[in-house]
Structures are given as structure tokens and as C-alpha cells.
Amino acid sequence: xxxxxxxxxxxxxxxxxxxxxxxxxxxxxxxxxxxxxxxxxxxxxxxxxxxxxxxxxxxxxxxxxxxxxxxxxxxxxxxxxxxxxxxxxxxx
Amino acid sequence: xxxxxxxxxxxxxxxxxxxxxxxxxxxxxxxxxxxxxxxxxxxxxxxxxxxxxxxxxxxxxxxxxxxxxxxxxxxxxxxxxxxxxxxxxxxxxxxxxxxxxxxxxxxxxxxxxxxxxxxxxxxxxxxxxxxxxxxxxxxxxxxxxxxxxxxxxxxxxxxxxxxxxxxxxxxxxx
Numbered sequence: 001x002x003x004x005x006x007x008x009x010x011x012x013x014x015x016x017x018x019x020x021x022x023x024x025x026x027x028x029x030x031x032x033x034x035x036x037x038x039x040x041x042x043x044x045x046x047x048x049x050x051x052x053x054x055x056x057x058x059x060x061x062x063x064x065x066x067x068x069x070x071x072x073x074x075x076x077x078x079x080x081x082x083x084x085x086x087x088x089x090x091x092x
Numbered sequence: 093x094x095x096x097x098x099x100x101x102x103x104x105x106x107x108x109x110x111x112x113x114x115x116x117x118x119x120x121x122x123x124x125x126x127x128x129x130x131x132x133x134x135x136x137x138x139x140x141x142x143x144x145x146x147x148x149x150x151x152x153x154x155x156x157x158x159x160x161x162x163x164x165x166x167x168x169x170x171x172x173x174x175x176x177x178x179x180x181x182x183x184x185x186x187x188x189x190x191x192x193x194x195x196x197x198x199x200x201x202x203x204x205x206x207x208x209x210x211x212x213x214x215x216x217x218x219x220x221x222x223x224x225x226x227x228x229x230x231x232x233x234x235x236x237x238x239x240x241x242x243x244x245x246x247x248x249x250x251x252x253x254x255x256x257x258x259x260x261x262x263x264x265x266x
Contacts, residue, residue, distance in 0.1 A: 004209075009154050010223060011216075014209040017226055059231045060224050061153040081154070083132070 006079050009061040021054040024066045024082070048072050054082060103191040103251040114199040114265040117258055119251075120192035120243065123147070124165040126173065128157045130181040137181055146173055150222045150235050150245070158233070158245065159183075160192065191251035195258065196241040199265040204234065204242060206261045214239065230254050 004012045023044050028036045045051075048071060055067045064082040069075065104119035111118075124147065130137045132155060141149045147161030164187065165173070174183040195203065201212045207227035211217060212234075222235040230253060233245040246254050 010225075011211075013225070017209075059226045062224075063154060 005055065005067060006076060007057050007060060007063075007065060008079055008081055009063060010057065013057070013060055017057060017059040019056040019058045021056060021064075024052040024054045050077065055079070103248045104193070104255055107252070107255050110259065110262065110266065112197070112266040115195065115197035115203055115262045116200075117255070117262060118194050118196075119255075120194050121162045122164070122191065123162040123187070124160070124170070125186040125190050125192070125245065126159040126165075126170070127152065127184040127186045128159060128177060128181045129184070130155045130157075134180055140180065144173070144176060150233065152222070152233065153224060158186070160243075160245070189248055190245050191248045193244040193246065193251065193255060193258070194237075194241065195244065195262075196238075197265070198240055199262070200240055200242055203258065203262045203265065207257065208232075208234070210234065212236075212242075227254060228257050230257070 003015055005015055005018055006012050025040060028040050050068060051071050052066055052068050055065045057063055057065060065079050066082050067079040068077040070077065102119065102122055107119060109118040110116060126146070128137070128141060134155070137155075138149055138151065138157060141157055141159060144159075146165075147159045150158040150160060152158050159173075170183075170185055177183045204210075204227065205212055208225045210223055210225045217223070217236055219236050219238060222233060224231065224233045226232070227234075227244070230246060230250045232250075232254060235243045235245075237243050244254070
């Protein structure tokens, strides 16, 4: 796993500061059929390559991020705040 | 009313400050620490907070700031401050929840670098910049208050532990 994670608010930080929740999937509508909910709750793709995950910057800004990383090379393609994508740098 | 009376004592009252030529470690006065939370999209909150003149303003996280002061605030003052903040932001009194430690000296940055992955070089972390990070396993808020001085804000219960860690981390420079 990548050891430095780029946080859109804090810059590059070690992975120890983060908590990984898992695949960043879109939550289905509450009244959707049972199959979609079973898929959403239990089934994961586990791809070799690009993967979108929710990461929480627990020991930093405490924001939820969406981190896109490669499960084979450990490279991180990009990261953004889960709530407001493209927010400006908050460090100044 | 309960017979139990809490004993008020400083979080780092039992610790002796470290003073050496290369690194100094001291507990800052337990004054006031106010956490300020603003809703997303609220503009120029930092300058608004600085303008209040209630103490130093530290960036805490997106939409969150800390106001720190050396003097304790009375309940009345705190209430007035919270009312001034509304409706732009909300204040939470953290004065008893967090403790402040100051580390100075030529080697202060090196001492901290043993515990945090934060880039503390003057270019990446200039005076006035703050960051929340881990020092060892303890979450702490670091602010550069001068070229060779840092202020650490840590949860009160972790203050002694962080102090002991810093003592050990600075041992070679004393």
C-alpha cells in the first residue's frame, strides 16, 4: 500500500494518519430492489489496478476523501474531498 | 450536590521545563482554547476571527479554527464570544480539553521530525502555518510561531505522554 497519501487539504501524509473504509460506491436509493442493496453492502470488485476508495484522514484534517489508487503498483492517481471536490488548499 | 470536588491542576504541572542551548521545552499557560466551526462556503472566517482580538487564530481543518489565548476566559466572556461568532460560525470551549506545549531552539524542528512526517522546512511550513498530524502515535496540532519555535496543541489526556516523548526525542540535543 502507498506510504504517502496526498490529502487535498494537508498535502502528502503518511498512511498511518488515515483509516481506509473501502470501495467508494454510490449508495443506492432506499426503495431500490434487494439485489442492488446486497451488491452494495456485500459484494466488491477486488480489481487488479485502478480502485476508488474512501479514506478518512483521522489524524489530520478529519475529512473523508476519495482516493484513487492502483492495487498492483500502489500508485495513487488522485484524491479529493468526498463532500466537496476541488476545494482549495486549507493550509494557509 | 455531590461531595466530590474535582481538583484543578495544570495538565503538565508535574513536569519541569527543559532549557538547553539547542532545545527548550515548556508548558504554555492554560488559558483559553476555542474551537470555531463554520459552515461550508463561509468566506474570510480567519480574518474575521483575527479581527476579534481574542487571541491567536490557528487553522485546524477545512472550515475549522482554534482561537488560543494565554489568559483564561470567564464564562461570561466565552458566552459573549460565542454570540459574536453567530451566525457565521459556532464556537466550542476547548480550554479544559487541550493543553499547549512550546518547543523552541535550533534543533526544535529536528526533534519534531523524529515523530512526524510533516515537512517542517521553512519553505513548506512558514511562520504562522498550522497542521494537524501525528507525533509518534499521538495526534497533535503543530503551529510554527517563530522560525525556531513551535506550539503544539494536544488533547489534555495525552499531554503528559507527548511531553515524555518529546523529552526523549530531544535527549541527544541537551
